[in-house]
Amino acid sequence: MDRRSFLLTGAASLALSRAQAQMNMRGMSGGTMRGMMGTRRQIVPLPEGEPFRELPKLANQSSKPGTFAAMLTAAPGTARFINGLTTPVLAYNGQSPGPMIEVTEGDAVAIQFVNRIGDISTIHWHGVPVPADQDGAAMSPVADGTGRTYSFTLPAGFAAACWYHPHPHMKTAEQVYRGLAGAFIIRPKVDPVPAAYGDTVLQITDLRLDADGSMPDDTMIDRMNGRVGDHLLINGLKNPVLAVDAGARRRFRLLNSTNARFLRLSFDGAPFTLLGTDGGYLEAPVPGQSEVFLPPAGRVDVVVDFAAPGTHVLHTLAYDHGWMGPTRPDESRQNLLTVKVADTKAAAIPPLPSTLRAIEPPGAPIVTRTLVLGESMGGMMGGMSGGGMGMDMTINGRTFDMNRVDLISKVGQVELWEVQNPTDMDHPFHIHGNSFQVRAFVDLKTGAVTPPPRRALLDVISVPRGQAAQLLVRQMLPGLRMYHCHILEHEDMGMMGLVDVNA
Ligand SMILES: [Cu+2]
Structure with a gap:
């Protein structure tokens, strides 16, 4: 039986009773069960409008040129999303999102991972071309209370905005939505894009909170559709405010580290120039884009033009990716970042290069x-x-x-x-x-x-x-x-x- 007929024939209620029986065995209430099915919940509002903050960087413990060495400890921690309420999270080095790793193509990287989350975990280097045994795959779990070192040398010629997250079999979704994900930025030795554009990582995460400040478990609806929470956060904040001068052109790396969000994003008409995707630069900048699309785990490298004084809000546009069952959330017009463009004129910056690199066609498949x-x-x-x-x-x-x-x-x-x-x-x-x-x-x-x-x-x-x-x-x-x-x-x-x- 496929999912649609399952839901339409009412078999869902059978599954519900099965689940209810199991919940009862675990001493949970019918209310919990209704929550598990994903019935309508009260959305707890989060404070908005705090100053934008850059992701904190993971310090390099190595002084040797061309090497990056650091430690990442995954452990339970707490966060304050709402005044007066503490939210238990999972964090890397006490931070969620995890600290941003910034390296250069060709670097030798060694990250000592310590797992203290109370369950198996791994660190997977999403998008980074690392040897198979350093990939943090489900086949190489790291037991709680133990650790390992991930070491790899980044290939020359590969520069991109990547990220890291756990990948233990059947436990990845929960470990990520509870807070384990961080940016992994590989810079080129020589960047064709002038430094005057800046380079700001916007890591997008998804948060669902109960009234007591805790994160509820995945519901059955989440299992079917992927978890779509109540709030989208940028670098851990709900709709923070970034100030720029009029005429500013700013470079952003957008990273979708949510479990299941298909993000169609607009900046209220401020035009995007697309520079790159998951695996780094395009062949040439693509100007004049009014929106960008980021599937779960996707990244884009863009320059946004803030031509005139005013306010531009980075927000989601409606996008139909299919949905099974009840309680389909409204995923449109969720505000991520407010950019206030001042009257002051930005200093002139050099134009973007007309080409960025060559991407070789892979050749005929055999x-x-x-x-x-x-x-x-x-x-x-x-x-x-x-x-x-x-x-x-x-x-x-x-x-x-x-x-x-x-x-x-x-x-x-x-x-x-x-x-x-x-x-x-x-x-x-x-x-x-x-x-x-x-x-x-x-x-x-x-x-x-x-x-x-x-x-x-x-x-x-x-x-x-x-x-x-x-x-x-x-x-x-x-x-x-x-x-x-x-x-x-x-x-x-x-x-x-x-x-x-x-x-
Ligand atoms: Cu899927």
Whole structure:
């Protein structure tokens, strides 16, 4: 039975009684159960309008040029989102979002990870081309009370806004929404974009709070759709205020570190120039954009023009990514950042370069693979702790098994992955190890082919329902790599597979 018929035939109420029985066993109330189903909740307002703050940086403990060394400890902590209320969170070095890591292409990086969260965890370096055994994958969990060092040398020629987050099997969603995620910025040795544009990371997180200040558990609706909370935060603050001068052109790296938000963003008409995507610069700046789109885990590098005095609010636009069940949240017009443009004129800055870099086409694929995303009810792996109500999220009909290799590949081999999405909602598809390029989108009904607007390096792509994304994939390092839906609840429920890349 697919999810839609499951919901329409009323089988949801059966699952509800099953879940109710399990809740009762765990001593929870019917009220908790209603919360689990995602029934209407009172949204607790957060204070807005504090001064914008940059992400704090993780200090480099190494004085040796070309090296970065530091420690990251994951542990329970507290945050103050609402005056007078303490929110238990999970934090890296006491901070949520985690401290920003800033390195340069070619650097040798060693991060000592200590896990004190009371459960297994890992640190995955999302988008960073690291060796397979340093990737923080589900296959290499770090037990509570222990640690390990992640060490890797960043390749020359790869500069991008990446990020880090836990990736333990079936526990990623909760560890991320409770606070474990940080920015990982790799700078080029020589940047074609003048420093006068600044470079400000805007890390977007999603927060849901109960009236007592705590973060409620995922509901069944969250499990099905991915958790969409009550508030979107920028660098940990709700709609902070940034002041700029008139005519200012500011560079922003937008990072979507939410569990499941498809972010279509506008700056109230202030035009964006698109500079880069997940895997770094485009070939040339693309000016005149009125909005940008960020799937879960996605990043963009933009310059925004604040031409005239006034106020510009970075906010979400309506976007239909498909939704299952009741209580669909209104995700439009959520304010993220208020930019106040003063009357004072900004100093003149040099123009953007006309080209940024060359992106080589990957060449003709010699292997073609088909991956079909699926959602099914009544699966065997589920249960309240795992899938939730026995719901499975699958690729080619199977849920993730870390002891099963799904695909075998070869270093340097160009492959065409056609990721088909016949389900009821959009899924953001992520591949570990290396960036990919999109060849085209294909409509599953009509066969209509739409090429991407331009060449770009991505590591996550939203595959709309009813469509397939054709990806040109090339792994450059050997080892086992995961690929999965980056709605973290879906990943936890099994929409994930393993490719073994042979040397
Ligand atoms: Cu998904």
